[in-house]
Amino acid sequence: MTSAPVQPQDTPQEVATETLYIQNLNEKIKIDVMKQSLRGLFKSYGEVLDVVAHGNLRMRGQAFVSFASADIAKKAQKEVNRFPLYSKPMQISFARTRSDAVVKQLEAENYEKHKAARLEHKKATRYTNPLKKKFRAKRMAAEMDGAAAAPAPKRPAVQMPDEYLPPNKILFLQNLPESVSKDQLMALFSQYPNLHEVRLIPTKRDIAFVEYMDEASATVAKEALHNYKLDGENKIKITFARK
Template structure:
């Protein structure tokens, strides 16, 4: 006996599809929250590097970073408008600043600098609310308690440290020197020419001069008009293989 197919279910032509919930608008902010920063870099150097890196996208209102245990490896970069912040995040996300790829998201609250510029009438109110929140969470936030305990332990461990005057005079490694508009290049191929270096470093704005050392061909100095421009070039070209084999080492020149 043949199977008889079930008749198709009639469709009401007047019926309408169930309405779908509208998609939530994308959250964007004027301030970027940056994580996974190199904790070994001094805070003033880190802030200068971040400002130099992001200022090519628009006006940077503020860069906030702290060296306390809770905030180490993190920073906030504020722009004058959210669209600029969005473009900067899209293009810089994952950039290896000091050899660590940056993790970037939008900050959930407005920074002081943003409120002061865009909503000055409510600045005092905004700042007072932030201070109240800070006080309210100071002793209840478990992460803050944890970091506070670590800090106290570190201070106790350091209580018996030798006086500063008796500590050995250790020269700061090249990698941690403060920003300078002059870059120091090492490990260059001995066949490198001034024109090659000019072509390489002129990709970045405000190049001023390239100086080779006749008696030592594997090093050179590259000078920019300002520290921010030098920082961007340094971060982009450090470990670049000029001859396809050897990586160029680029640091700030000692002042």
């Protein structure tokens, strides 16, 4: 399994490295989908060597994206920082240490030494790092409180807003020009691989459904075309369809 570089909190003065440290990611998005979305978003700046993200409690909402050079990472950080990925503005800084992928690509002869040093650091700080100790204490307290608490009363069902629906292979399009045709939408969305079907609603011309062969392909198309001005004026709103 790919390991993330070590990232201490609050760097006093950032130094550009090949790896970006990303925070404030939408935790409702599946890890595989998030990694693919990040790769698709950053590949326009240069080769993406690796994307690291984990679903465990400590690493939730965070990821590392590694490039072949610090210059590429610096340009990507400057232009993408605060970009609202899945409706949450990303907070992007530079990782303090070099990732495994970067060392393996650029300094293969030092890879084993780098890996051994990283594992030793992880072992040495597992029980002494004050941030980790604080995290474990909070988690244990939360578990104890949860075990002791009485069952919470049921809340009334509230429909989740479209923007926060979990990814799937069908996209829901809104705010379409009423003159839009199926052929126009086919031409627009077929730019992205694995398009399966476009469905217009005869009685409501400003909405449509676009289905891809898989969830990942739909995610890439959604990220690329959300807010696209099909008629040069109105922005298309694209969300995942409700299941």
